[in-house]
Amino acid sequence: MNIYKGFLSGIFLALLLALSGCQGNNSESPTDQLVADENVMAIDNNTTLSPIDVNTTVVSVLLPVSSKTLTVSSEDVQIEVSVFDSENLPYSEGFVKLKYPDDVLSGRDIGSFDKLSSTLANGKAYFNYTAPIKLDANTSDISFGFYHDSTPTNMKAYTFSIVPETNQTVSNNYVLYSSLNSENVSMELNSEKSVEFYLTDDNNITLENNAITSMKFESKNPALLTLSDVLSDTNGSTITIEGRNSVTVKARSNTLSGIIPIKVTVIFTNSNGTKETLEKVFNIVVLSGPPTAMSLSYAGTEQNANYAKFIENWVLTVTDKYNNPINTTPAVAMGLIVGYAESSATTSNVANYLYFNSVTSDGNLTNSALDTFKSSKEVFENVDLVNDKLVLFGGTGYLFDAYGKWDINAIESNTTLSLKDDYNGSDVSGLGFAVGHNFRNETCSGSPVVANVYAQNNNNILESTGSMILQIEYDYYLVGKSVMLWTNILGQTNNVESKLGLARKVTLRGTGLTGGIYAFSKGFSGPVRLDITISDTVEYYKNANFGYAVEVTGNDINWTVLGDSMRDGNITALFCDENGGMGYVDVNITSPAGTAGEIKIVNVLVGQEF
Incomplete structure (x- = not known):
């Protein structure tokens, strides 16, 4: 049927x-x-x-080959990524993206890719990888993550094991350094960062300028970062400086965030008078801007039969004003209204719940000495100041600085609540609102039932992909009940730091x-x-x-x-x-x-x- x-x-x-x-x-x-x-x-x-509330597009990522042993420095490897839809057919919309391991933040040479994201053709995407220039410098495994941009939390790992061949032609007597380290490897959008590069021998003595034939600097992702020499007009995605050691390069970012490998190639004369070439890859992390927008998407329901609970998964995605996924790993707060306060004015819903959809010129959030929220209706008489929270949503436009949970300070009148939180935005009206708590009683038996929301693996830190999975865990009775899911994060509105939020009514569906x-x-x-x-x-x-x-x-x-x-x-x-x-x-x-x-x-x- x-x-x-x-x-x-x-x-x-x-x-x-x-x-x-x-x-x-x-x-x-x-x-x-x-x-x-x-x-x-x-x-x-x-x-x-x-x-x-179902998100009908379900995308799966598959790596036909998910591991390889590297034996040669600067070895080239092509990685194939397959993407399928819910019918197991090749899926060619959107992009496959790449996530670097945390090793990059320590300054380790983890190799480089020709791109950070790839389009799909017939359900396949390809990435070209170049192994570290000095493979035996660190032989621990290197793992990269690949994911489709519609499901950033569904990531597949590709792992390189390192077993260097002996007697590879790599200089062991000279070392190329930079001023980058774990404390200053990152930079912001639309900014400049000066990085010094210099060559030393094994006694840590810097080579003289006349020993240097050339230093070439290449941004492996010029869409994100360009380079220039601070002592000349030389600039671009690749620059070459001749006859000088201790070169300071200025890196310029734009509005795109991500990890940018910089490949440095030095041609120099060694102590025996012989020309040598030394290469090394350094990485700079361009951080996203502050969070400015958020979304929640349904991602399926599972069951914990041992505890008589359903667990509903929702993906939170956070971006900056340039649509970059937030990679600054901020903390996220989250919660639920499961049971609603009883409105002291008539509502149109099933049980006089204190829940009202957006209405023009009503639901007013005011920035004042004591921030307040007002309704034109006398609805707040039954609010419980100990247990109840105010949750805001809807309205005209994207009002992320108004959305989410607000702690209630006092019932100023049956139409007005004062707030403990500090609201720094413009006065806004037309907001939808709900007041309630994270539990309710069964309608007929009066038995209490609860629901809880938490980050998957109890990790409230946003992934560098700008996403995290929120899990609503609830008693069986709550299937078919409408709850309010809210989340808040510290972000920015109109270039001013502010609390951002998001809330939506969710009907719990079990399996x-x-x-x-x-x-x-x-x-x-x-x-x-x-x-x-x-x-x-x-x-x-x-x-x-x-x-x-x-x-x-x-x-x-x-x-x-x-x-x-x-x-x-x-x-x-x-x-x-x-x-x-x-x-x-x-x-x-x-x-x-x-x-x-x-x-x-x-x-x-x-x-x-x-």
Whole structure:
């Protein structure tokens, strides 16, 4: 059964069925009955209902060969990277990018690549690597990461083992140094950095100028960095200085961040009067600018059955104003509103939750001596100053300095909250807002349930790819409940340091829902209640919305849908006495069945709580 087509056809079919009274007749083989209410879109064989908040493009990266042993200095290696979509077909959109190991920050020569990112053709990208110039200087493994720019956290490692051949022609008596070290290997965007390079012998004595034929400096990524000699007008991606040792080169960055290898080649006369050539690669890290923009993307759900939890993965991506991934490894804060404060004014949502979407000229964040947030409605009477947080989102434009979590100082009035956090931006209105805490009680039993959000591996430091995985871990009951996921980071707005944030309403989906099945015999008639359960668990789906279709098999079967647990759009305490809050669908065989058959609830999808 194909459940995927268009939104409009679903709405049309829902209305059509409402007018027809959801009547059904089976004269042949299986047919589907469609059901809809104000919270759920109807679906049938020709209708699409996309899962809540799903990122539909899933990209996988594969390295056909993931390791190699290097035996010769400056050895050339081509690395092939394959990319596939969710159908295991070659995927050629976007870019494959390269991540350098941390060794580069210590000044180690780890070799160099011809590019930092590569386009795809027929699902393949290629990178050309040149091994370290002096392979036996450090024989520990070198690992590089390769990833598709749409999934920076899904990285595949390519590892070089180093086993140098003996008697390679490499000068052991002379050493090329630079002023770069682990403390000053980096530089900022649109900046200049002076780096000194000089050649010494094995007694650490600097060679005289007349021993130097030439020093050539080559930026291996000229799009990110150009070079110039501070004592002449020589500049470009490659410069050559003759007859001088202790050369100071000025490196100039632009608006692109990344790691830039600089290859230095020195031709000189040794102590025996013989010409020698010595090469070495140095690396400069161009740091991204401060964070200015953020996004959150759904990346799948897993289950921890031992602890009766689902874990939902969300990828946080942070960029600077030039769209560079943030590589300055800042710390990230994150959290959830799981249960909402009760609004003291009427809302349009399921249980008078203190949640309001963006409305023009309402939801005002004010920069004043004591920063405040105001609503035109008297909604804040029930706010708990100990447990509740204010979360802001929406509005017009990109208001990252207003988004995310704000700690509440006091309830100034039923329309106004004062804030503990310092807001430094311009006054802004039209923001959506929610107030609540990281727990809630089950609607019918009153039992507490919780959810938590944390960085994968409990590492709150943003990866140098500008991404991290946030994991929402939650009790089974929370499947189908809408929570607020928020995150904050220290960034920059209008060239001023400020707190940036992001928040979005997330409907927790578990690993899916399963509809009940009832087998009936010939001559059967009467009502049947089919329960909805949470897939991969023994738990019922409770106090939540869902989309579904009804499938009845058999010949000469007359049937109708009597209703479901979402009656009148109410999934709260009204029906706790009737069915304990469990999700269900009632189907009635209206006349004796002509043959035996089955009633199934199929195509069951999690719906938004509100």
